[in-house]
Amino acid sequence: MGFEDVVIFAGSSSRTLTDRICVHLNTLPGRNETKIFSEGNTFVRVLENVRGREAFIVQSTVFPTNDSFMELLFWIDALKRASAASVTAVIPYFSYAKGDKKDEPRVSIRARVCADCIEAAGADRVVTMDLHAPQIQGFFRIPVDNLYALPVLCDHVRSLNLPNLVVVSPDAGFVKAARRYAAYLGASLAIANKERPDHTENAEVLEIIGEVAGKTALIVDDFTISGGTLAEVARRLVEAGAVEVYAMVTHGVFTPGSVEKIEASPLKKLFFTDSIETHQVKLSPKMEVVSVASLLAEAIRRIYTHESISGMFPV
Template sequence: MTQGNSAADSRQGPRLQPFQPPQGDLAILAGSGNPVFAQKIANGLGVRLTPCQAQIFSEGNVFVRILENVRGRDTFIVQGVHQPVNDNFVELLFWIDALKRASAQQITAVIPYFSYAKGDKKDEPRVSIRARVCADAIEAAGADRVLTMDLHSPQIQGFFSVPVDHLYARAVICEHIKSLGIDNLVICSPDAGFAKSAAAFANLLGVPVVIGNKTRPDHSEQAEILEVIGQVAGRNVLMVDDFTITGGSLCSMAEVLKQRGAEDIYAAVSHGVLSKGAADRIQNSVIRKMFMTDTIEAPIEPLCEKMDIISVAPLFAQAIRSIHDRTSVSMLFPDDKQT
C-alpha cells in the first residue's frame, strides 16, 4: 500500500493555522491502519504526508518502507492497533524500527486506538498481561514516546518507560452534544469502572450522572445489566463508554433505562470497534443516536443510520503540534478535571 504525497484538496474538520517548525523538520507518516485519519492530521497541520509504503506478501509477511529522507526529523507514525489487530501491531513495530534505522531524531507512535489495552491485568490464573507485553515491544522497537486516546485504563501509561501523551475524546464529544441542544440530560456510565470518566462528561456538560451495574460471566463480550443507580425517569440519557465491540452492553443498558422511564436515549463511545452484527444491533435498539470518533476508520461492516462520526483528528493535530513545539499537551484540556 503506497500513501499519497500531497494533502487532499477537500479538507475534513477544522483546519489549524499552518506553522513553521521552530527546530528540525516535522514528518507525518500514515500506516495502513489509519491512512485517512493521518491525512486529516496532516491537513490540520498544513503539511503533507511523508511518502511511505506498506505491503503484506502472500505468505503474510509485512514489509514497510519510507520513501524519503527522515534523518534528523521529528517523526510521527500514525498506526492504530485495531482489526486486524495483530497485523496492525506488527506493522507499527516495523515502522518504528524503520524510522530508527533511518536516523529519525524522535519517533512518536501515534496510536488512535490501542486494542490490547483491554489486557491490562492478571485477573485470572495463567494469563498474559497483554498491554504490558505490547508496551515493552513498542519501546524495544525504538519509540521515543507514544500518543494515544482513551486507553481502557489510564494506568496503562505506567506500563511504558517512555513518555505517553494520553488524549481524551470527551471534550470533542461534549461540544457536539452541546450543539444538539438536548434538554433535561443525564449521563449514564455502563458500570462502576467508567464512573469517574462519566463524571468528567457530566462536569463538562453540567448535568447529573447515573451508574449502571453489570456483570460479565465469561469472555463472550456480552454483559448482563443488573441495575441502574440513580434517577432517569423523564430524563434524556447519554450513555458513555470508551469503546463498544458488539454493542450488546449499550443496547441492554438502553432497555433497562427505558424500563426505568427514560425518554430519548443516546450513546457515545470513543472507539467504535463494532464486530460483525453490531451495527444491526444498534439500529434495531431503542437507542436514538450513537456517536463515535474516527479513530477506527475501517469497521468490519457498514455503519447504520443511527451512527454519527465525530472527528478527533484536529485534536491529534494540536497534540502533535504541541509535542513538536515542546509545549504542554495538557493545555488542550483546560476545562477537563480528569487530565
C-alpha cells in the same frame, strides 16, 4: 508555524485520519508504502528523507489487530534506522489495552508485552487516546500521552441542544470518567449496575441507579465492541422512563453482529470517533462519526513546540 523538521506518516490502518490531521497542521503526510506478501509477511518502506527530523507514525492497532501492531513496530524500526531524530508512535486505538492485568491464572499481561515491543522497536514517545486502563502508561519507560476525546465528543453533543440531559455510566468501573462527562455538559449522573460473568462479551444490566425518568439519557463509554452493553443499558433506561437515549464512545470497534444490536435497540444515535477506520461491518444510519483529527493535530503541535499536553483538557 514551521513544520520543516516534522514529518507525519500514516500506517495502513489510519490513512484517512492522518490526512485529516495533516490538514489541521497545514502539511502533507510523509510518503511511504506498505505491502503484504503472499505468505502474509508485512513490508514497509519510507519514501523520503527523515534524517534529523521528528517523525510521527499514526497507526491504530485493530482490524487486523496483530498485523496492524506488527506493522507499527516495523514503521518505528524503519524510521529509527533512517536516522529520524525522534519517533513518536501515535496510536489512536490501542487494542491490547484491555489486557492490563493478570486477573486469571496462567494468562499473559498482553498490554505489557506490547509496551515492551514498542520500546524495543525504538519509539521515543507514544500518543494514544482514552486508554481502557490508564495505568498502562506505567508499563512504558518512555513518555506516554493519553489524550481524551471528551471535549470533542461533548462539544458535538452540546451543539444538539438535547433537553434535560442525564449522563449514564454503563457500569461502576466507568463512573469516575462518566462524572467528568457530566460535569463538562452540566448534566446529572446515573449508573447502570452491570454484571459480566465470563469472556463472551455479554453483560446483564441489573438496575439503573439514579433519576432518569422524563430525561434525555446519554450513555458514555470508552469503547464498544459487540454493542451488547449499549443496547441492554438503552432498553433498561427506556423501561426506567427515559424519553430518548443517545450514546457516545471514543472507540467504535464494532465486530460482526454489533450493528444489528444497535439497530434493534432504543438508541436514537450513537456517536464515536474516527480512531478506527478499518471496520469490518457496514455502519448504521444510527451511527455518527466525530473526528478527533484536530485533537491529535494539536497534540503533535504541542509535542513539537514543547508545550503542555495536559493543558488541552479540562481539569
